[in-house]
Amino acid sequence: MAQNKKTEFPENIQRMASFTKLLSHPARIAILEVLAKKQTCVCGEIVEILPLAQSTVSQHLKELKEGGLVKGEVEGTTSCYCIHWENLSQAYHEFTEHIEFIQKFKIKDGSCCE
16 A cells, blocks of 8 residues: 655655645635635525525635634534635645745746747
């Protein structure tokens, strides 16, 4: 059986991989946009706004919550969600730091693969 090698990478790289995986589906990006625009907790309105089934929205919200980008709580039969701004800001900061680090090594006169 193949061994999972993810844990052999530094923790900051593992976090970046998790963050970018969370943003790798257009539905999750759209859900984050809806939550950001509402500027308050959203309870069930996402299905009315996006062309997605309730079960699909629920699955993506679950992944966003498990990944720490969204907070949510159950109120009776309704689940309400909002962006976890502190975690999103931290992930954004780490992401931009990684990109800036990688760009330091950019070949000034073009790419070696051109």
